[in-house]
Amino acid sequence: MIPEMITDALVARLCERVSASTGDSFGTVNVFTGGTLAKVPRSSPRDVAEAVEAAREAQRLWANVAVEDRIPIFERFHGLLLGHTEELLDILQAETGKSRKDAFLEVSAPLVTVGYYARKAPKLLAPQRRQGMMPGLVKTTELRVPKGVVGIITPWNYPFALAFTDLIPALIAGNAVVLKPDTQTALCTLFGVDLLYQAGLPQGLLRVVIGDGPVVGTAIVDTADYVGFTGSTRTGREIAARAGQRLIGCSLELGGKxxxxxxxxxxxxxxxxxxxxxxxxxxxxxxxxxxxxxxxxxxxxxxxxxxxxxxxxxxxxxxxxxxxxxxxxxxxxxxxxxxxxxxxxxxxxxxxxxxxxxxxxxxxxxxxxxxxxxxxxxxxxxxxxxxxxxxxxxxxxxxxxxxxxxxxxxxxxxxxxxxxxxxxxxxxxxxxxxxxxxxxxxxxxxxxxxxxPMGGMKDSGLGRRNGTEGLLKYTEAQNVSRQLVPLTTPPRWLPFGWYVKGMRSLLRLVRRTGIR
CATH class of the missing domain: 3.40.309.10 (Aldehyde Dehydrogenase; Chain A, domain 2)
Structure with missing residues (x-):
């Protein structure tokens, strides 16, 4: 019992989106019957490295696109996803065995994500004026700079929702993404990737690699600029340790009781x-x-x-x-x-x-x-x-x-x-x-x-998806400060002792007036 829309031609077209050169493949299971559903390509660590470098090139151009010009792509994706819901539900059920009710709830999650960040991202990512060291004398601005290439590793239980609720804000924030879905549930993820490219996402900005976690997942952690992972606490600890060695950030949604x-x-x-x-x-x-x-x-x-x-x-x-x-x-x-x-x-x-x-x-x-x-x-x-x-x-x-x-x-x-x-x-x-x-x-x-924000305490992980943090975690905060008049270096003609007295008086005035 395989839905009629899951044809060999569809599988072949979707698998073209996978960065893989090994010539090897995985067989996935039709969960309702136990038979073979599809064969998907196997990626290697070399494929991951090449995918990251290609994504890095695409990201440099994408980072220069205004946020307001990125948003329409995701709004078109929203429309395409609504138009292809039934096909996606068929794939999700065949790959996971979940009921159609649960499959529908899963597909709905990225629709909510797109709607939210389409409204909020332009303001959240815009330069923010901050109070300078000395009001009126120093101008300070906080910028939000993309991390670069974000590696996202997703599990088999909610493969579509967890992939796209993470990668959508990462892309909107100006990053490229290298995505590793679980092998068993790769088709539904690839179906969504295909829809994103149909919506106008620049080619190469979202790359997909497929393979065993200890091999391909580890290669992502060792090359990406930031890592998002959903899965077991045991694996989450290993990812956190490797990310820590490279001094890159990570967000981890892990187990629960x-x-x-x-x-x-x-x-x-x-x-x-x-x-x-x-x-x-x-x-x-x-x-x-x-x-x-x-x-x-x-x-x-x-x-x-x-x-x-x-x-x-x-x-x-x-x-x-x-x-x-x-x-x-x-x-x-x-x-x-x-x-x-x-x-x-x-x-x-x-x-x-x-x-x-x-x-x-x-x-x-x-x-x-x-x-x-x-x-x-x-x-x-x-x-x-x-x-x-x-x-x-x-x-x-x-x-x-x-x-x-x-x-x-x-x-x-x-x-x-x-x-x-x-x-x-x-x-x-x-x-x-x-x-x-x-x-x-x-x-x-x-x-x-x-x-x-949504995420875990204790052994259930670190970091959050959704909300402000779910977008800004994919950026670096950059402080750009400019002194409007010479402030930190006194003129050569001014004795430094006089400069110290003047600065003390200025700081005392700022304190008393409550300006700072």
Whole structure:
């Protein structure tokens, strides 16, 4: 079962966008069937080096294009993406196995990104007047200079959204980009790259390389001027270390073991609906999905009963329409990881309230949405990221216990709080050690609020995407200061002692008048 639009001709055209000279290729999997979907070229470290140098040449010209003249390209891309949504959804589903509902939400994210930075970038990147050393005597301006070539390394779970929400601001800021998508999900990324070039992006400004992370990813980190990475904490640490050796910047969105808190005053039906949506989005293969639910004892029984009813009623299917509530896991590796976590918990005394097994009759990598209780610290799923449709529910006596248990993890990416009281929820949210906290929602409103930064605390990473920081991180701040009259070097005829007295008097005047 391969969508009709994924033809050999389309694959060949998209693969022409890959910088690869090895003559070798990778086979990708049709996730719903386990068969071969496509073959994509394999890049080498030499290909990466050549791609970076070619991108660097293109970037020098691009940096001289006014921001206002860059924006129309991305606005045309916005239109093309809307016009080709159905084809992109087909590719995303074939490569990832996610439901069409989840695929649509993924495609929507870059549309929001384009709209936001098209409005905000001209002002954010414009020269900013700053107060000089001496008001009226020194003129100081802050400029925003592109980093140069930005290397972006993206994962397989949200391959389109995470690639384009990062590369769009990098390009708008005046950089070139060398992009390494995950091999399994390269086609959807290449489809978007092709649309960007159709929209008028200068040739060579966005280069794509494909290969194993330790080989091609490492080559990017060793040659780019800045690196953006989304993936595991382990790999993120290695990238940070290599970037540190070169004294280049990096932003890292890493793992999470996210909590969802249902407070005593929560609207239980609303909390149930929100929990089902966020816990099993993309079959739980989402770094922002909650895997730990802390429910106040006052509403625990009601919540669990309603939650189980909703979860057991979910429709699992390999469907290229909107009938499925949840799709497949993306690989055999993920299926084995999820199975290992559940079986370990079961063997050590956890209770499986629903789910807990694979569904091979639906597809090779399907696994049921699973709800556990009695999960204890010695179990793998207690504080290790499962990255699948598995959640544990914990009864808590009060807010303090919920907050303490939610924070008792090395991760700090996302959290959710459900309460009828805005002030109550905000008070609890402020005590959670997470980069994003959603109130009465799981993750969508936080990620979709493009004007606010999104990223992780603790082992969940560093740096932010979205908001002002999501654009300015791709630039260097440059201070240009000019003295309007001789200030720092006194005239030859003036004794230096007199100059010191004069400067002291001037500084005293500035202080007293509050000018500075």
């Amino acid at each position: 996210n909590p969802l808190l249902v407070l005593a005053d929560a609207n239980v039906p609303q909390a149930v609906a929100g929990a089902v949506q966020t816990c099993f989005s993309n079959s739980g293969q989402l770094c922002m999905s909650p895997e730990r639910l802390f429910v106040h004892t006052a509403v625990y029984d009601d919540f669990v009963q309603r939650f189980l009813a909703e979860v057991t009623g979910m429709n699992l299917a390999a469907a290229y329409d909107y009938s499925a509530d949840m799709g497949s896991l993306t690989s055999q590796r993920q299926l084995e990881a999820v199975t290992r976590h559940v079986e370990d918990a079961r063997a050590k005394g956890a209770t499986v309230l629903t789910g807990g097994k694979a569904r091979p009759e639906l597809g090779p990598f399907f696994y049921e949405p699973t709800v556990l209780t009695d999960v204890t610290p010695e179990m793998l799923c207690y504080d290790n990221e499962t990255f699948g449709p598995v959640v544990s529910i914990h009864r808590v006596a009060d807010d303090t216990e919920a907050i303490n248990r939610a924070n008792a993890t090395s991760y700090g990416l996302n959290a959710s709080v459900f309460s009828k009281s805005t002030s109550h929820a905000e008070l609890v949210a402020a005590q959670l050690k997470a980069g994003t906290v959603n109130i009465n929602d799981g993750h969508v409103v936080g990620f979709g609020s493009a004007d606010a």
